Amino acid sequence: MAAEKIAAETRTEFGKGAARRIRRADKVPAVIYGHGNAPTHIILPGHQIMLALKHGGANALLDIDVEGDSHLALTKQVQIDPIKRHIEHVDFVAVRRGEKVIVDVPVHVVGEADHETLVVLDSPVVSIEAEATHIPEFIEVSVEGAEYGTLVHASDLVLPKGSELLTEPDTLIVNVTQQQSQASLDAELEEAETEAGIEHDESETEAAEGDAPAEAGDSEE
Known part of the structure; x- marks a missing residue:
């Protein structure tokens, strides 16, 4: 899997308010950590990171350029808004070429x-x-x-x-x-309901048929 290149900005403001401002600008806050280095907090372009993660999958490998400083980073966690479904934050772990993960x-x-x-x-x-x-x-x-x-x-x-x-x-x-047939599934359901003591009320159609007068030809002699 080749690393997809993406440019990022250094993140200097933190907190919920700053994060909301970043997302309103169609950008995504993220962090790169690993190899014993201090975490690198960055801001990624929203549409581009969405496409990169969609293309690379759950383990997308990115070559992130942070203002001229290149970071080879493996996607570790993506936070998604449960309602709007947009990316809220991404965690990356720094890796080296040839390194096994x-x-x-x-x-x-x-x-x-x-x-x-x-x-x-x-x-x-x-x-x-x-x-x-x-x-x-x-x-x-x-x-x-x-x-x-x-x-x-x-x-x-x-x-x-x-x-x-x-x-x-x-x-x-x-x-x-x-694969089970519908008849087999219905039989299993009926058996389970019987064992559980579940009884179904007679439907209106069945009740009406039961109350219908007998045909002339069916009357007793």
Whole structure:
């Protein structure tokens, strides 16, 4: 993963009021820490950092120019406004080229499994150790033609060269199960309701049908 270049400003004002002013200007407060150095507080252009994080994913690697001083930084935490969904703050950790880091990488499932099966992603992320400049955006698992009962464990994943799996090898990643029919689901629901003592009131339609007068041909002789 190549580092995306982005220019930043040094942040000199702090506090909630200063942070609000930064965001109103379509910018994002951030910090770079690590390697025993004092944290570097910066301000990033809002639209550009949004695109960089969208492109690089959860572990986006950025080459941040802070007024002429270059910082190779790995994204560690992104704070998102829960309502407006804009970026409120970003934490980066400083890294060096060739340095290995531990990251969580998402798992992407591709392909179509066999008919009447259901593909369940049990573990959406795995932990790996990789060079900071070679972190995969995701790890792909193909279920093309997979039959019922197929299991994919962490040890089955194909990792990029130079990466090491840290998640337990026997961790279940993907489980291909048998797809249940609607009739089967309805039967299980009815059985569960019966065991729980749940009774449904007679519907108006059923009640009306029950109260309807018998047809002439159905009357007793």
